[in-house]
Amino acid sequence: MDLNKKNLSCDLLIAGGGIGGLVAAVEAKENNPDLDVIIVEKQVTGYGGKANKGGGVLQYFQLDKITPMDFLKFHVNEIGGYLGDQELMLKYVEMNHELLDKMDKWGIVMPRNEEGNYFMMPTGPFTCMISVDLDLCIKMRRQAEKLGVRILDKVTVTDFAVKDGVIRGAFAYSILEEDNTFYTISASQVVIATGSQNYRVGAMWSSGRGDGIAAAYRAGAEMRNPEFGNFSQLIRTGSHGEVVFGENFMYNAKNEHVTKNFTDHRMTDISSLAIREWYVNMINGTGPIHLDYGPDKRDVRAVNQDWQRPYGQRFRECRQEFTNKFDNDLEVVPLLIGEQSCIKVDHDMQTTIKGLYAIGDASYCGSCAPGAVPAPPARNRGSGILNAVFAGVLCGRAVAAAQTTAPAAITEEETDACIEVTYAPLKREEGCNAKEVIELIQQAMCPSEYSVFMKLERMEEAEKLVKQARELSANLKAVDLHDLLACHEAEAMVLSAEMHYLASKERKESRGWFLREDYPEMDNENWLKYIIIKNVDGKMTLSTEDVPYEKWPIQPPKKA
Numbered sequence: 001m002d003l004n005k006k007n008l009s010c011d012l013l014i015a016g017g018g019i020g021g022l023v024a025a026v027e028a029k030e031n032n033p034d035l036d037v038i039i040v041e042k043q044v045t046g047y048g049g050k051a052n053k054g055g056g057v058l059q060y061f062q063l064d065k066i067t068p069m070d071f072l073k074f075h076v077n078e079i080g081g082y083l084g085d086q087e088l089m090l091k092y093v094e095m096n097h098e099l100l101d102k103m104d105k106w107g108i109v110m111p112r113n114e115e116g117n118y119f120m121m122p123t124g125p126f127t128c129m130i131s132v133d134l135d136l137c138i139k140m141r142r143q144a145e146k147l148g149v150r151i152l153d154k155v156t157v158t159d160f161a162v163k164d165g166v167i168r169g170a171f172a173y174s175i176l177e178e179d180n181t182f183y184t185i186s187a188s189q190v191v192i193a194t195g196s197q198n199y200r201v202g203a204m205w206s207s208g209r210g211d212g213i214a215a216a217y218r219a220g221a222e223m224r225n226p227e228f229g230n231f232s233q234l235i236r237t238g239s240h241g242e243v244v245f246g247e248n249f250m251y252n253a254k255n256e257h258v259t260k261n262f263t264d265h266r267m268t269d270i271s272s273l274a275i276r277e278w279y280v281n282m283i284n285g286t287g288p289i290h291l292d293y294g295p296d297k298r299d300v301r302a303v304n305q306d307w308q309r310p311y312g313q314r315f316r317e318c319r320q321e322f323t324n325k326f327d328n329d330l331e332v333v334p335l336l337i338g339e340q341s342c343i344k345v346d347h348d349m350q351t352t353i354k355g356l357y358a359i360g361d362a363s364y365c366g367s368c369a370p371g372a373v374p375a376p377p378a379r380n381r382g383s384g385i386l387n388a389v390f391a392g393v394l395c396g397r398a399v400a401a402a403q404t405t406a407p408a409a410i411t412e413e414e415t416d417a418c419i420e421v422t423y424a425p426l427k428r429e430e431g432c433n434a435k436e437v438i439e440l441i442q443q444a445m446c447p448s449e450y451s452v453f454m455k456l457e458r459m460e461e462a463e464k465l466v467k468q469a470r471e472l473s474a475n476l477k478a479v480d481l482h483d484l485l486a487c488h489e490a491e492a493m494v495l496s497a498e499m500h501y502l503a504s505k506e507r508k509e510s511r512g513w514f515l516r517e518d519y520p521e522m523d524n525e526n527w528l529k530y531i532i533i534k535n536v537d538g539k540m541t542l543s544t545e546d547v548p549y550e551k552w553p554i555q556p557p558k559k560a
């Protein structure tokens, strides 16, 4: 079928119609109703993305009982490992109630108690959780459409048009055979809201395929903190269901409570130390690891049964039926979730390319807000959706207020060059399929001893697999438009894995979630630094940036 070429233009183009993209669109329109906004979503806006896939819990701060500074101190010392942007974290806590009230106003269902307040559950000395019903993105889509936002579903953004460090728009293509349109979309401001990189391992995280990160990299945007993209969660071997907070109840084959080997207190959330503990027991012959909640400990999966969420309830019941069928015992193994989210942004969520913004899971670590942890949950359950809302609001306000001029035109030659590269796998007579490349990347990223409990020799082994994947990816062949998208996603996974290992080899210390067997200590002398990766004329370059901790309230401990 012939390719249809279509030119569109708008003031603000948003790539990705998950919670972050929808919030940015709505906030931008509320602040500047004259803006012409288009959302381009490769799945279906309202149903795509992750916010509707499971938890729906949101971090809640009791700001009548704690101050934002209390939480910041705790976070910097216990979670963020002195790498977090303290200004941004303070702002996130300060805006907590404002963000929740906005979601409520936009029609998202927030369970309430008998007094009419948000129904909340304390989760630690500084945080509580509240929840939202899982149709939140459908509610946000309605809100966006009411405000006149245009939405293109089943269309994927493939590359950004940038000239002299300034955005001019993006290229996108329909993944529907009957449509087969290639779009050239001119816009003076573009937001990347395409989520993180999850390497297609965990089924529920499958939508995080890093294509926005890859497109930003190709366009020359800087990446920051790519080595913090290796989140793993304990899952049950039967159902593969994740066990949130299960790290507190880990027992080995000798029935020893091995959680005690890495912490003497209940942790806010899983750390890489739990994954290391699993690995050490397995290689020492004291595995497998199982969970034992004890007689009066409630499995946390039961906890949010208390929330009244009519839409989410059906989803929970289906899951429960499934887990009841398969979970005969409580043996657990780590599952790589991934969550690389490394597009570098400033406090307006603007990348290093003028007019190009990145929000939510695309830039969580790149914003430095969470510090030395992959994101989300960044050892803070409920910070994923809320960070996307936070970033969407900051970005929406910034784009609404920006003084822009019409972008420089995207030429016919540029469009044709992009078409040539984009559709190359469809034209190839022979080649490998996307699955072969993806499997190699999964082999390189999934073993905990490669990507979580790291060591130089093991990372070099993993890199050999990534190199093979890179070589294969030069010859990808697609059979249809969906397969073409899978080819592009496979290329993005190769890039993410390359960035992960390049940066992880460079960071010669352990900090937060980042754990190296050969450099087990936190090194504040040499490593209060961010690793920056950038595409310079097709070559992946690495540099470092000092963490500007001197200007922030909480200082790292001085060397004894």
Ligand SMILES: Cc1cc2nc3c(=O)[nH]c(=O)nc-3n(C[C@H](O)[C@H](O)[C@H](O)COP(=O)(O)OP(=O)(O)OC[C@H]3O[C@@H](n4cnc5c(N)ncnc54)[C@H](O)[C@@H]3O)c2cc1C
Pocket: 015, 016, 017, 018, 019, 020, 021, 040, 041, 042, 043, 047, 048, 049, 050, 051, 052, 053, 054, 055, 056, 057, 058, 059, 155, 156, 157, 158, 193, 194, 195, 196, 204, 205, 207, 208, 211, 212, 359, 360, 361, 362, 376, 381, 382, 383, 384, 385, 386, 388
């Ligand atoms: C199982 C599960 C449970 C979770 N539970 C919680 C929880 O309880 N609390 C919490 O706070 N967080 C939770 N999270 C995390 C939270 O859902 C995410 O942090 C949040 O949804 C991120 O929003 P986002 O808009 O940045 O990205 P996403 O939700 O990933 O949305 C990105 C969107 O971009 C689209 N897209 C991607 N690439 C392209 C492209 N090239 N062109 C066009 N569109 C594209 C995708 O299809 C998707 O719709 C959970 C996540 C999962 C998977």
